[in-house]
Amino acid sequence: RAKQKGRNAWECFTSDINDEVSMRMALRNDLQEAIEAQNFELHYQPLLGARGGEIVGFEALVRWNHPIKGYLSPGLFIPLAEETGQIGPISEWVLRQACRDMCRLAAEGYGRYRVSVNLSPLQFRRTNFLSNLQQALRETGLPPDCLELELTEGILMIDTVAAVETLHHLRDMGVEVSIDDFGTGFSSLSYLKQLPIGKIKIDRSFVRDVTVNRHDGAIVQGIISMAHHLGLGVVAEGIEEAAQRDFLTAHGCDVFQGFFFARPMPLEALRVYLKERTIEVGPAQVLQRNAD
Ligand code: C2E
Ligand code: MG
Ligand code: MG
Ligand code: MG
Numbered sequence: 049r050a051k052q053k054g055r056n057a058w059e060c061f062t063s064d065i066n067d068e069v070s071m072r073m074a075l076r077n078d079l080q081e082a083i084e085a086q087n088f089e090l091h092y093q094p095l096l097g098a099r100g101g102e103i104v105g106f107e108a109l110v111r112w113n114h115p116i117k118g119y120l121s122p123g124l125f126i127p128l129a130e131e132t133g134q135i136g137p138i139s140e141w142v143l144r145q146a147c148r149d150m151c152r153l154a155a156e157g158y159g160r161y162r163v164s165v166n167l168s169p170l171q172f173r174r175t176n177f178l179s180n181l182q183q184a185l186r187e188t189g190l191p192p193d194c195l196e197l198e199l200t201e202g203i204l205m206i207d208t209v210a211a212v213e214t215l216h217h218l219r220d221m222g223v224e225v226s227i228d229d230f231g232t233g234f235s236s237l238s239y240l241k242q243l244p245i246g247k248i249k250i251d252r253s254f255v256r257d258v259t260v261n262r263h264d265g266a267i268v269q270g271i272i273s274m275a276h277h278l279g280l281g282v283v284a285e286g287i288e289e290a291a292q293r294d295f296l297t298a299h300g301c302d303v304f305q306g307f308f309f310a311r312p313m314p315l316e317a318l319r320v321y322l323k324e325r326t327i328e329v330g331p332a333q334v335l336q337r338n339a340d
Contacts, residue, residue: 076132078114079125083137087113090145091312094321095164095283096304098296103325104303105162105196108146109312110138130168139171143181147188147195149315158322164196166228169203173210178217192222196246199225201233204243212242219244226283231271240278247302248275252286255306259291269299276300 082088092106112120129135146163154160171177185192197218204211204227218225230248240248250271257264268284275282284296287306296304310321 093312094310107164135168147190166198196224198228247281249283255286
């Protein structure tokens, strides 16, 4: 009986593997077609000043516009694309599209905003990363200070010396850099002091229970205080409730991002959002709010 059970288990195991392999192969082929057809779209999520509520920028978040399955979230295909190397052309597209969209918004009179683009580890480590970036800025006409790159702690830990050098070049170019998902990675705090970066983004997992779990509350307070002492700005991501916002405001967080304020949206919806906010708040009040 044990033998039979064992064989069934093995059969089950192999068929699972086959399913997994064939599913991934199908996904990979679909992804290749999507790359060729440029079936991707960027959605933008507003980042808001914690004190004045003014828009300080947008994070560009890629979606795969699948002909049958609809919008697919990056969590479903970015990890695979990183394994297969397909992340290269996707990243190129994302960077250029984000730059083009920001230029377009400015040209249409919506204002000049900074866009944050997520970088994959492979992209950052490529030897021609900086020259590619410069080329993208030149081609699209986006001023370097309107671009922010979001890197994860992991990217910086792989080869710290090379990473620090690249970061210095970015700073010289005027491109802003932030550390994404802060607190979830390697978390060696000593590296922070040697990195020429502008801000850190507290990971959503800490924000979620910040008001109900005193450990998360303590961690978030600690991160904000440490970041400020190092001269870094602090963004909190994943804010879904007023209570979370209030906690973060009370502890001096600088920038807010989350569904509580706005969800990621296509460019067309972003135009509507920007129009509505200008009417609602009014340019004069925005200026006044920014001043205090
Ligand atoms: P991330 O960079 O940490 O982006 C924030 C994620 O949190 C986004 O998920 C956003 O939709 C989500 N989010 C924002 N506010 C809230 C909230 O209040 N509640 C909840 N539950 N979620 C919130 P998304 O768009 O699914 O992206 C997931 C991850 O995929 C990103 O995490 C980023 O690591 C990666 N990603 C997205 N776009 C790109 C890209 O163009 N290139 C690369 N390499 N990675 C990307
Ligand atoms: Mg991000
Ligand atoms: Mg993040
Ligand atoms: Mg995150």
